[in-house]
Amino acid sequence: MDTELIDKNDIFINQEFKSNTDYFQKTYQVLLKEGKVKKKFIDNILQREKDYPTGLNTGEIKVAIPHTDYTYSNTTQLVVTTFKSPVEFYQMDNSSSKISVNLAVMILFNNPKKQPETLKYIMKIIQNQSSLSMIMKQQSKESMSKLFKTFGG
Amino acid sequence: MDNKKTVIVCCASSMITSTVAAGKVRDVASSNGLPEPRIIQCKFSEVEGELDTNKVDFIVPTGNLDETVTHGVKTILAAAFVTGIGEDKVENQILEALKA
Numbered sequence: 001m002d003t004e005l006i007d008k009n010d011i012f013i014n015q016e017f018k019s020n021t022d023y024f025q026k027t028y029q030v031l032l033k034e035g036k037v038k039k040k041f042i043d044n045i046l047q048r049e050k051d052y053p054t055g056l057n058t059g060e061i062k063v064a065i066p067h068t069d070y071t072y073s074n075t076t077q078l079v080v081t082t083f084k085s086p087v088e089f090y091q092m093d094n095s096s097s098k099i100s101v102n103l104a105v106m107i108l109f110n111n112p113k114k115q116p117e118t119l120k121y122i123m124k125i126i127q128n129q130s131s132l133s134m135i136m137k138q139q140s141k142e143s144m145s146k147l148f149k150t151f152g153g
Numbered sequence: 154m155d156n157k158k159t160v161i162v163c164c165a166s167s168m169i170t171s172t173v174a175a176g177k178v179r180d181v182a183s184s185n186g187l188p189e190p191r192i193i194q195c196k197f198s199e200v201e202g203e204l205d206t207n208k209v210d211f212i213v214p215t216g217n218l219d220e221t222v223t224h225g226v227k228t229i230l231a232a233a234f235v236t237g238i239g240e241d242k243v244e245n246q247i248l249e250a251l252k253a
Contacts, residue, residue, distance in 0.1 A: 052165030052197070052216055056236045065235075067169055092170075093232030095217045107169065119173055127237030 005078050005118060006148045009034065011141040012081040020089050021046065023104065024066070027079060036108060041072040055089030055099045061132040062099050064089045065122065067107035076114045078122070079106035080144060082136055103135060125151050158190040158210040158251055161203055162231075163218065166196050170215035174231045177240075178213060181247045190251060197222070211250045 010030070017023040028042040045068045055064045064087075086100035105122060109115070125131045131151060138144040160178055164171035175192050182189050190210075193203050200212065201222045211227040212218070215235055218228065229246045233239040 048166060056232075057238065058236045059238065065169075069166060092216045092235065093230055109169075112168075115169070115172060119169065123173060123235070123237070126235075 005076070005121065005152075006080070006145055007077055008141045008145045010036075010077065010079045011144045012079075013139060013141065013144065014084045015081055016084045017087050020049065020064070020087050020101075023081065023083075023087055024049070027081065027106065031079065031108075036073065036075045036077065038072050038074065041068065044068045044072050049089075053090030053092055053095050055091045055101050056126065057091060057099055058126055058132065059129045061103070061129055061136060062086075062101045063126050063132060064101045064104045065107060065126065066104060067109065070109040070112060073108040073110045075108055076111045076118065077108045078118075078148075079108065080104075080135070080148070081106070082138070103132065121152060156252075157188045159193065159207055160190045161193045161195065161200060161207075161209050161212045161226075162214075163195050163197055163200055163212065164215040166198075168194065168196070170235050171195075174213055174215050174234045177231070177234045177244070178247055181244050182251055185248055185251070187248075187251050210253075213247065 024045055031037040045066055048068050049066055054066050082103045086102055088098045089101045091097045091099050134147055138147055162171050162175040162178060171194050175194050178192060179189060195203055197218055204224050209226055211229060212223055213229050213231045215231050227250060231243050233243040
C-alpha cells in the first residue's frame with residue numbers, strides 16, 4: 001500500500017551532520033528544491049523540534065521522527081536519513097535529555113486522511129529493532145526503497 | 154452504573170502521536186471489557202481550555218506536558234506507545250485509571 005510514502009530521491013544514506021539543525025537545514029534545501037515543502041517549513045520544524053523534540057529511545061538503535069503541521073508540506077511522504085555518526089536529539093518524553101540518534105524518519109503530511117495508515121506503517125518500523133538494523137545496513141537508495149516496500153507488507 | 158471516563162489524549166502539535174495513543178487507550182478499554190472512554194484529542198496548547206470546559210478523569214500526553222497546564226489532573230505519560238518500549242507498564246496505568 002505504502003509504496004508512495006517513499007520517494008527514492010529522498011533517501012539519504014550514511015550522512016554526516018554536525019547537529020540536528022545541520023540535518024534539518026540540509027534536508028530542507030533538498031525538499032524545497034523538489035517543491036515538497038513550503039518556505040516556512042524550516043523555521044517551523046526547527047521551532048517545533050526545540051519546543052517538542054522527537055528523539056525516541058527505541059533501544060540500541062534510536063530514531064527521531066521530526067514532523068510539523070500539515071500546512072507546511074505539499075505532500076505526504078517519509079524522508080529517511082541514516083546517520084554516519086549519531087546525531088543528538090532531545091527526547092520526546094524528556095525534553096531535557098539528549099539521546100544519540102542513528103536515523104531520522106521525517107514525516108511530511110499534507111493530507112490528514114492518510115494519517116492512520118501512515119502511522120501504523122511508521123510505528124511498525126520504529127518499534128522493531130531488527131527493522132531499524134536493516135535500515136542502517138542499506139547502502140543504496142534502491143535497496144532502501146525496496147526494504148521499505150517489504151515493511152508495507 | 155456508568156463508569157465512562159473522559160480522557161484527554163494530547164501531543165505537541167500535529168495530532169500524529171496522539172492519534173497513536175488514542176487508539177491504544179481505546180484498545181485498553183475494549184480488551185478489558187470497560188466502557189469506551191470519551192476521548193478528547195488535542196494539542197498541548199489546548200489542554201487548559203479543554204480542562205476548563207470538560208470534566209476530565211485523566212490526561213495522556215505523548216511527550217513532556219508542562220505541569221502548570223494540567224491543573225492537578227492525573228497525568229499518564231504515554232511516550233511508550235510511540236517507542237514501543239515499556240508499553241505494558243503504561244497500559245496498566247491506563248487500565249487502573251479507567252477502572253478507578
